[in-house]
Amino acid sequence: MKIDDWLLEILACPACKAPLRAETEADELACTGCGLVYPVRDDIPVLLVDEARKP
Template identity: 45%
Template sequence: MSVKQELLDVLACPKCKGDIRLSKDSSYIVCDECKLLYEIREDIPIMLIDEAKKVDSTEEY
């Protein structure tokens, strides 16, 4: 089971308040603006800035 589209529609990046999307492998919530990856653990998105993974580019996710 993965994060449902209805949840993605109401979530926003906690840092920039911008749009987010699900990664290709459904293991992260991705903010392309901030280049942050928020891990999904046991079908729960961990939307904490301090726990987000900073990447140089989100294109591969």
């Protein structure tokens, strides 16, 4: 997964607006607030609540 640090700093969870952290071994972004996990496909974060999985 290739997400630049500057992009990761401005990305936020669409559900609760908390910051996201990269889960590089799983190619996912995890919310630090509500815990939803968003997939990253072809190095593009899919920040749709319907596509997120619950922990």
